[in-house]
Amino acid sequence: MSEDQKKQLEQQLWNIANALRGKMNADEFRDYILGFIFYKYLAEKMEIYANNILEQDKIYFRDIQENTENGKQYIEAIKEASLEKLGYFLKPSELFSEIAKRGNSDSNAFILEDLQKILTNIQLSTMGTQSEEDFDNLFEDMDLNSTKLGKTAEARNAIIAKVLMHLDEIDFKLQHTELDVLGDAYEYLIGQFASGAGKKAGEFYTPQEVSKILAKIVTSGKNRLKSVYDPTCGSGSLLLRVAKEVEDVSNFYGQEMNRTTYNLARMNMILHGVHFLKFDIKQEDTLEHPQHKGLEFEAIVANPPFSAQWSANPLFTSDDRFSQYGKLAPGSKADFAFVQHMIYHLAENGIMAIVLPHGVLFRGGAELHIRKYLIEQKNYLDAVIGLPANIFYGTGIPTCILIFKKCRETPEDILFIDASKGFEKVKNQNMLRDEHIDKIVATYRDRTVIEKYSHKATLEEIANNDYNLNIPRYVDTFEEQEEIDIQAVMSSIKELEAKRADLDVQIEMYFKELGLVF
Template sequence: MVEAQHKKELERQLWNIANTLRGNMSADEFRDYILGFIFYKYLSERMEQYADDLLKPDNLTYRQLTTDQQTILDDIKQESVDYLGYFLLPNELFEVLAEKGKNGEFILDDLGEVLRHIEQSTMGSASEDDFNGLFSDIDLTSNRLGKNPNERNQIISKVFEHLNEIQFLLDDTEIDVLGDAYEYLIGQFASGAGKKAGEFYTPPMVSKLLAKLVTAGKTRLRDVYDPTCGSGSLLLRVAKEVGVDNVGYFYGQEKNPSTYNLARMNMILHGVHYRSFDIQQDDTLERPAHSAKRMEAVVANPPFSANWSAAEQFKTDDRFSDYGKLAPSSKADFAFVQHMLSHLADDGTMAVVLPHGVLFRGAAEGHIRRYLLETKNWLDAVIGLPTNIFYGTSIPTCVLVFKKQRPQADNVLFIDASQHFTKASNQNYLQDDDVERIFNAYTARQNHDKYAYVASLNEIADNDYNLNIPRYVDTFEEEEQIDLNAVASQIQQLDKDMIDIDKTIADFCAELNIKAPF
C-alpha cells in the first residue's frame, strides 16, 4: 500500500515537473528532455550509491573526493564502468548541477559536458554500444527552451531544482517504483502525441496481454525479442510477468533514433543490466540486427500496414524464401510476421498485434496465410481486439499467437474480445478484467458462446484459409420478437383512453360555456 502511494505521488510529481518544461513544445519534443534529465539523475544516484559502498572501508563518501585523489577516482572509474557501465565524477553528479542552477549560476555548458562525459566514459568498454549517443536528442541550444541562453538556463535550472527534491533510489525496491513512474510518463506523452505515439508506445493492457500469452505456464525465459521495440515497454512488460531477473537476455531493434535512445534508457532504468540487453537501431525488415538468434518469446506491435521495399533480393532471404511470395510493398504486416517467426525458437511462443486485414486479404497475403496454416501449422490463436484502443488510430486490430510446437496441432482458437472494453472520452481501454477474460479463454481453449471457438484445420480449409473472426465466433444477437397482437391491444387501449380524455375535456368546456377545441 505504501509503495503504491509512493508510486502515485512520484508519478504526480514527475508529470508536474514535465509540464514546467512544456512551453511551446509538442508532447514528443519535451518528452526527450524530461525523460533524459530523469535518466541522468538516476545514473547520478546510482553512481554515488555505488561509489559510497566502495569507499565505506575508508570511511569516505564520494562527494568528499577531490581531484587530488586521482588514484582513488581512477580505481572507482574502473570498477564503475565494469559494473554500472558508465562513470561520473563527484562534481558531475546531478545534485551538484542542480544546486548551481538554484544559486543562479549558468549550468548549460557544464550540463552538456557532463552528458558527453557519461557517453565517453564507456568508450572501449562492453557498455559502449548501450550508451553511445544516448543523450543526442537533448539540444540545450534549442529556441524551444527559450529565446536566449539565459532563458534556457532558467527553465533547465528550474526543472533540475524540482527533480532534485525527489530521491529516486531510497532502497533496493525503489527501482520498480521509479521504473513504473517512468513508464507512466511515457504513457502520458503518448496520449498527447497523436499518431506519433504509435512509434514508441503500446497501451499497457495490450502489452500485458501479449506478455501473458508468451509467458503462459513459464516462470523463466531464456530470452525475449521485439523487432519493433519502441520505448522497450513491451519487452519490460514480458519481464514483469516472470521477473526481470528471470529473463536471460533482451533483444530489440528500433528504427527511430530518438525512440531507440528512449528504449535503452528505459531498460537501464528498470534495472536491466547493460550486459543483459542488446537494443539496435535500424530498419528491422531491411537490415535485421539479430539474424542468428532464435528466441523463446517474441512479441511486437509493428507499425500497421507500413511500407517496405519488398525488394527482389528478399525472395532468397531465409526469412521469406520458403513462402514463395513476399508481402506487398504497401503492407508489411506479413513481412513482420515472417521475420518474427524466423527468430522464434522451436519451443517458443510469439504474439503480435496486427490490423484485421491480415485475416482475410487475398493475393500475396492470402498465399502467405495459407502457407502458415496448411504447410507450417504454426498459428495457435486469433484474438480480435476492440477498435480505438491504440494511440493515433481507431482501426480494428487482432493478436496472432504462433507456436512451432503446438500441443493442439489440429485446431486454431478464435476469440472475439471486440465488445469487451471501457470507453473514456475519445479512447477505448482494456481493463484488467478484460485481459484476464481473454487469457483465461486462451488457456482453457474451449468453445464459449459468442466469445471463443475452437476451429478445426479442416473447417479453416473449407473457409479457404480466411481467418475473419465472425466466420468462426457467432456474435449475432437476435432481435427481440415483436408480439403484434400485444401491440394491437395497446393501440386499442390508447384509442379508448383518448376517447375518455376527449369526453372529459368536452364536459369541462360545457361547464365553462366555452367551445371545445375539437
Template sequence: MGVELNQRLFSAADSLRSKMDASEYKNYLLGLIFYKYLSDKLLQKVVELGAESLEEYDTVEKQTEYYIKQLEDEAIKQDVIDALLDTIRYAIEPDYLFNVLAEKAHKNTFQLNDLKKGFLEISANFIQFKGLFDDVDLESNKLGLDAQQRNVTITEVLKKLSDIDILSYGGDIIGDAYEYLIGLFASDAGKKAGEFYTPHMVSDMMARIVTLGQEEKSLFSVYDPTMGSGSLMLNVRNYLKYPDKVKYHGQELNTTTFNLAKMNLILHGVEAEALTNLRNADTLNKDWPREEPYTFDSVIMNPPYSAHWSADEKFIRESRFERYGKLAPKSKADFAFLLHGLYHLKETGTMAIVLPHGVLFRGAAEGVIRKNLIENGEIDTVIGMPANLFYGTSIPTTVIVLRKNRTKQDVLFIDASKDFIKGKNQNMLSEENIDKVISAYKNREDVEKFAHLASFEEIKENDYNLNIPRYVDTFEEEPPVDMAKIGKEMKTIRAEKAELDKSLYEAISSLQHKPEDEEWIKGALEVFDDDK
C-alpha cells in the same frame, strides 16, 4: 510508493507542458530523469565502494562531498574511477552531477551549457550512452525564444526533479514510474507518440502467452523486432521464475524511440552490457540478427500497421520469406513483419504479434502467405481485440499467436472484442478480461460466443479465411417485442397530445388581437379543429 513517484515525476512536466506537444517534451523530461538516475546511482555506488555507511551519507549533498574528497586524493583517485567503471560502467565529473546542477538552479546560477557538457561527456566517453541525450535539444526555441528564457525553463524542471529521491523507491518502481510516464505521453500525444507504446494490459496479456510453459527456464531469450519503448520485452520477465536471466534482443527504426528503449531497460535494472543487443535499424530491409540460426524462446511485437516497405524481389530469395511463396505487398508490410519474427522463433518457442484484422482475410499475396502458414500449422491462435484500445488508432486489432513445433493444423479463435472497460479516450482491459482470454488459450476448447477451436478442414472450407466472425458466433438475439405494452403506451401518448392540443386551442381563442390578425387565428383554430 509507486503512485507517489508517478505523481511527483509528472508534476515536474508542468514547466514544459504548455510549451510543446507531449511527444516532444517527453524527450526533455525522460532524458533529465534518466540523467538524475545515473548521477544519483553513481554517488550511492561511490559510498558503497568506499565501505562507508549509506545511513551516514544519507543525502546526495553528503555523497557529493565524499566523492569530491576521494577524487582530490591523487593516491586513490584512479582507483575510485576504475572501481566505478568495473561496477556501474560509467563515471561523471562532480561539476556535471545532476544534483550539483540542480543546486545551481535553486540559486539561479545554472547555465544550460553546463548541462550540455554533462550530456556530451557521458555520451562520448561511454558507448552504452552514445546518442541517448541527442533529443534533449537545449537550443530549441520551444523552450524559450532566447537563451535566457530557455535557461529559465530548464532551471524550473531541474528544481522540481531535484526534490525527488529517486533511488529511495528502489527495485522496479523507478522503471515502472518511467513506464507510467511513457504511457501518459502516448495518451496525450495521440498517434505520434502511440507508435512507441503498447498499452500495459495488452503487453501483459501477450507476455503471459509467450511465456506459458516456459516459466521455469533458467535462461530465457526474448526478441522484439519493432521494440518501441521496450515495454513488451520488459513485461515478459514478470512471468518467469528467473527474471534476471532474461536476454533481450530488440530493433527499432526510429532513433529517438530507440534511445527511449535503452533508457527504459536501464531503469528497469537491465545491465549495460545487454544494451549491445539492441539495434537502431530497419528490421525488414536488413535482417538482424544474422547468425545462422539466431532464434529466441519468444518473439513479441506490435509493428506499425499496414506500413509501406520496399518489397524488393530480392527478398523472396531470403530464408525469412522464401518458404511462403509471395512477399507482403508494398503498401502493407504486416505479413513481412510476421514472417520476420517467425523466422527468428525457436522450434520450442511462442510468438505473439498485434496486427490489423485485414491480415485475416485479405487475398492476393497475403492470401498465399496465410494459406502456407495454416498448412504448416504455424498459426496457433487468433485473438480479436476490442476497438479503440491502442493509442493513435480506433480500429480493432488482432493478436496472432504462432508456434513452429505443432503437429496439428487447427486454429483457436478467441473473440475478446466485447470484453473491455470503456474509457473516455481509450478503451482498457481489466485483469478479468485478460484472465478470460488466457483461460480460453490454455484450455483450447469451445466457449459459447467467445472461443472456437476450428479444424483444418473447417478453415479450408472457408478458403483459408480467418475472419473471426466466421468461427465465433457472437450474435445476440433481440428480446421479443411486447406489442400490447407498446399499444398501451401509444394510446397514452395520444391522450396526452389531445389534452395539450385542447389547452393550446383555448389559449389562442382567448388572445386579444388586431383585426388584421383575424385570418391567421382563424387558420390556426381550423388546424386544431381538424386535429380534434
C-alpha cells in the same frame, strides 16, 4: 511504497513535465523530461555504488576532492569498477544534485554549458568499453541551446534550473532495490506522452493492457526465459513487460527504426535495472536491414506499424526469412513481412504474439498465399484473438493478436477468441480492465470453448473457409432479439389512443371555460 505514494510520484513527475512544456509539443518536451529523469537516475545510481565501495574508508563519494592527488586515485579506482558494473562513470562534481544546487543558488549560476558537457561526458566515459554502444549518443535529442526552451540563453537556463530543482526534491527510492518505483513512474510518463501524441504514439508505445496480454501469452508455462525479442521495440516497454511475467530474462533483444525512440528504449532498459550486457537494442529498419540474423528467441512480441509500406524487393525472395513462402508480402502492406521475419527468429520451443489489423485475416493475393502456407504446410498458427476497437493511441481500428508456435501442443485445431466486446469506455478511449485481460489469457491457456466468445476450429474447417480467418466465421456472436407480440403492441396502441381521446375532451372543456378556441 504504497499505491498512493507511487501515484503521488507519478503525478509529481507529470507536473514537472508540464512545467517544462511551455509551447513545445508532446514529442519535444518528452525528450527533455525523460532525459533529465534518466540523468538523475544515473547520478544517484553512481553515488550509491561509489559510497558502497568507499564505506570501508568511511568517506562519501561527493566529499572527494577531485583535484588532489589522493582524490584522483579514488576517482580512478571507482571509475574502473563503475565502468565494469554500471557501464558508465560520473565524477562527484557531475552528480545531478550538485548541478541542480548550483543552478538554483543565490547567484543564479549559468549551468547550461556545464550540463551539456556532463551529458557528453557520460557517453565519453564509456568509450572503448563493452557498454560503449549502449550509451552512444544517448542524450543527442536534448539540445539545451534550443530556442524551444526559451528565446535567450538566460531564459533557457532559468527553466532548466527550475526543472532540475523540482526533480532533485523527489526521492526515487533507489536504495530499495526490491522496488522498481522509478521504472513504473517512467512507464507512466511514457504512456501519458503517448496519449497526447496522436498518430505518432503508435511509433513508440503499446498500451499497457495490450502489452500485458502479449507478455502473459508468450510466457505461458514458463518461469524463466533465455531470450525475448521485439523487432519493432519502440520505447522497449513491451520487452520490459514480458520480464514482469517471469522470474528472470537472460537477454533482451530489440530493433527500432526511429533514432529518438531507439534512444528512449536504451534509457528505459538501463533505468529498469537491465544490465548493459543483458540487452542488445539496434537502430535500423527491421525488414530492410535486420540486425539479429541467425539468432533464435524463446519469446517474441511485436506491435509493428499497421499496414506499413516496405520495399518488397525481389531480392528478398532469396532471403532466409522469406524464401520458403514463394511470395513476399505486398509493398503497400508489410504486416505479413513482419510475421515472416518473426517466425524466422522463433526458437522451436518458443511462442510469438503479434498485434495486427484485421485485414491480415482475410485479405487475398500474396497474403492469402502466406496465410495458407503457415497453416496448411507449417501448422504454426496457434490462436487468433480479436481485440476491441479504439484501444490504441492514434487509431480507432479494431485489431487482432496472432499467436504462433513451431511445436504446438494442439496441432489439430486453431483457437479463435472474440474479445471485441470486453472493454470499458473511458473518455474517448476503450480500455481493457484486468477482468477482460484475465479472461482472454485464461481462455487461451486452457483453450476453453465459451459460447459467443471462443471456438476451436479444425484445420479442415479453416480449409473449407479458403483460409479466411475472419473471426465471425468461427465465433458466432449473433444475439437473437426477443420476438415481438404484434397483438399485444396493437392493443397497447389502442389503449393509448383511447386515453388521448379522453384527454382531448378534457382539454377542450378547459379551453371553453377560458373563452378560447381549441
